[in-house]
Amino acid sequence: ATIAALGLAMLGWPSADPVFAIGIAFYILYSAGQIGHESIQLLMDRELPPEVHTQIKQIVRDHPQVRGVHDVRTRSSGQTYFIQLHLMLDDLMPLVEAHRIADEVEASILAAFPNADVLIHEDPTTETPPLPLPG
Missing domain, CATH: 3.30.70.1350 (Cation efflux protein, cytoplasmic domain)
Structure with missing residues (x-):
């Protein structure tokens, strides 16, 4: 993603870097939410499937x-x-x-x-x- 953002910035689209950074930030937040949800489900007493x-x-x-x-x-x-x-x-x-x-x-x-x-x-x-x- 970093290489793509740099390449687009060099081709005249300087706002590509912040757009990719925001996209990566949302992906990290989503992944953290998934990990947190799975951890809570694992620790809570839940009925088996x-x-x-x-x-x-x-x-x-x-x-x-x-x-x-x-x-x-x-x-x-x-x-x-x-x-x-x-x-x-x-x-x-x-x-x-x-x-x-x-x-x-x-x-x-x-x-x-x-x-x-x-x-x-x-x-x-x-x-x-x-x-x-x-x-």
């Missing part, structure tokens, strides 16, 4: 002993994803088995999202009406 919600629910659905999933809550803070959800499991399942299944689901979610903090609560299917698992 719908695609991530869908992927999390699909991971949960893939476990054969999970009867349903509800209360899926997500947020991001910096580079970390925070994922909370409730698994619907068989009413008569022993607590040890329910915990094992929750650990397996958590491991599957962490495989897909390594920088995640996952919190899973196990619910019996009769406690809350389960959401249907489409697919």
Whole structure:
């Protein structure tokens, strides 16, 4: 831009330098605004995109002993994803088995999202009406 402004000034258009300087100043302001906006979005706790919600629910659905999933809550803070959800499991399942299944689901979610903090609560299917698992 500087070379172009000098060239135009030498060709008889002396106002080219200030015009290019103003253009460059606006570009710098725009870039600074974009960087600031992205930084604020990164630092604010924001819900994860719908695609991530869908992927999390699909991971949960893939476990054969999970009867349903509800209360899926997500947020991001910096580079970390925070994922909370409730698994619907068989009413008569022993607590040890329910915990094992929750650990397996958590491991599957962490495989897909390594920088995640996952919190899973196990619910019996009769406690809350389960959401249907489409697919």
